[in-house]
Amino acid sequence: MLAALPIADPDPLWALISAFRQDRRTDKIDLVVGVYRDASGQTPVMQAVQDAEARLASAAASKSYRALSGNLAFNDGMSRLLLGDEAEALDRQCTIQTVGGTGALRILADFIALVSPRATVWNTNPGYVNHRPIMAAAGLTVRAFRWQENETGLDLDAVVADLEEASRGDVVLLHGCCHNPTGIDPTSGQWRRLAMLCKERGLIPLIDMAYQGFGDGIEQDAAGLRHFAQELDTMLVAASCSKNMGLYCERTGAAMVIAPERNLLGNIRATLERITRANYSMPPEHGAAIAAHLFESPGMWLSELEASRRRVAEVRRDLTAALARCGAPETFQALRRQKGMFSLLPLDQRQMGRLREDFSVYGTANGRINIAGLLPGDVERLAEALRAVSSSPYLVHARAG
Ligand SMILES: Cc1ncc(COP(=O)(O)O)c(C=O)c1O
Numbered sequence: 001m002l003a004a005l006p007i008a009d010p011d012p013l014w015a016l017i018s019a020f021r022q023d024r025r026t027d028k029i030d031l032v033v034g035v036y037r038d039a040s041g042q043t044p045v046m047q048a049v050q051d052a053e054a055r056l057a058s059a060a061a062s063k064s065y066r067a068l069s070g071n072l073a074f075n076d077g078m079s080r081l082l083l084g085d086e087a088e089a090l091d092r093q094c095t096i097q098t099v100g101g102t103g104a105l106r107i108l109a110d111f112i113a114l115v116s117p118r119a120t121v122w123n124t125n126p127g128y129v130n131h132r133p134i135m136a137a138a139g140l141t142v143r144a145f146r147w148q149e150n151e152t153g154l155d156l157d158a159v160v161a162d163l164e165e166a167s168r169g170d171v172v173l174l175h176g177c178c179h180n181p182t183g184i185d186p187t188s189g190q191w192r193r194l195a196m197l198c199k200e201r202g203l204i205p206l207i208d209m210a211y212q213g214f215g216d217g218i219e220q221d222a223a224g225l226r227h228f229a230q231e232l233d234t235m236l237v238a239a240s241c242s243k244n245m246g247l248y249c250e251r252t253g254a255a256m257v258i259a260p261e262r263n264l265l266g267n268i269r270a271t272l273e274r275i276t277r278a279n280y281s282m283p284p285e286h287g288a289a290i291a292a293h294l295f296e297s298p299g300m301w302l303s304e305l306e307a308s309r310r311r312v313a314e315v316r317r318d319l320t321a322a323l324a325r326c327g328a329p330e331t332f333q334a335l336r337r338q339k340g341m342f343s344l345l346p347l348d349q350r351q352m353g354r355l356r357e358d359f360s361v362y363g364t365a366n367g368r369i370n371i372a373g374l375l376p377g378d379v380e381r382l383a384e385a386l387r388a389v390s391s392s393p394y395l396v397h398a399r400a401g
Pocket residue numbers: 034099100101102103128175180208210240241242248251252253
């Protein structure tokens with residue numbers, strides 16, 4: 001059996017992380033890992049989470065099996081966080097707890113493959129590195145549409161032109177906010193146009209909400225998703241609590257299916273539960289129990305999240321100011337208007353290699369950097385390194401060397 005095992009390359013992201021760890025230079029800068037870091041470089045456990053954990057520990061609730069859909073209070077809280085307390089769509093949605101945002105994507109991919117196996121999933125290009133593999137693992141065909149900026153922001157004409165080829169029933173995978181890897185988000189007018197496009201063409205939106213709270217605010221970041229839920233009969237949502245609650249390793253997320261009619265919900269739930277049952281049966285309780293506490297009294301959590309959001313915005317502001325001061329190309333200024341933890345630098349693979357080798361700055365080969373990984377003391381050095389690798393004399397010199 002094992003003689004037929006194909007060679008699997010190590011995950012390139014984890015390979016970079018390991019190269020960073022082995023790098024002995026003391027001034028190295030890690031902008032690879034997709035986790036939030038505070039100004040001292042830590043990924044702290046939020047105080048609100050610690051308090052919830054203390055309460056859970058003292059309550060010592062039984063560890064007996066929970067429902068197949070997971071923690072029901074969590075599911076209710078997630079549906080409200082995503083859709084808003086007053087949403088009409090709350091009455092025609094089914095939400096289950098999943099193993100992180102990744103689990104939500106995979107459960108929904110299996111759901112699509114079951115009910116609509118011939119649907120193509122349309123994925124942004126550039127896109128989140130794991131979207132295509134997850135959809136493909138469920139047997140779905142994946143195609144790409146452009147996600148890039150023109151002079152002012154997202155080039156929606158390119159999106160619309162590429163989606164011309166999508167057929168009725170195809171799925172359009174959108175990022176709810178803080179697009180990974182580009183940081184390019186639609187304006188509210190563009191969200192409206194995208195919703196109209198899906199409605200008119202019979203396309204099913206799948207919105208991946210992995211960074212709610214890291215763009216413009218917890219409510220503001222859901223505005224596009226909420227508009228879609230208002231306008232469309234049917235849509236799918238994958239959500240993650242990894243970033244906005246800092247619950248990365250607790251693997252806490254949710255999958256939501258919004259249906260045209262309430263009477264479909266029982267069957268949708270049974271189908272989602274059948275999919276999870278044949279996979280991991282039911283999700284782990286701990287992260288969802290913490291989140292349910294945060295939903296009950298959200299004050300401290302939301303202010304801690306707001307502080308993280310502000311830090312990311314400040315890093316964007318300080319970095320672009322430093323880039324302007326040192327004379328780096330104007331194209332870098334787009335980093336200022338982009339949203340969330342990630343941006344895609346206007347650099348090619350060779351330039352990213354130079355950043356790593358000559359300046360000990362680690363981003364991914366396609367140019368993605370984690371803005372939240374940058375410490376205040378490293379801003380000037382990063383700006384200077386970016387200026388250096390993007391200047392042509394440096395490239396000529398580097399090529400010759
Ligand atoms: C766009 C996007 N979706 C989903 C995920 C997965 O989130 P989780 O860690 O909760 O599985 C990530 C994580 O980086 C992401 O960036």
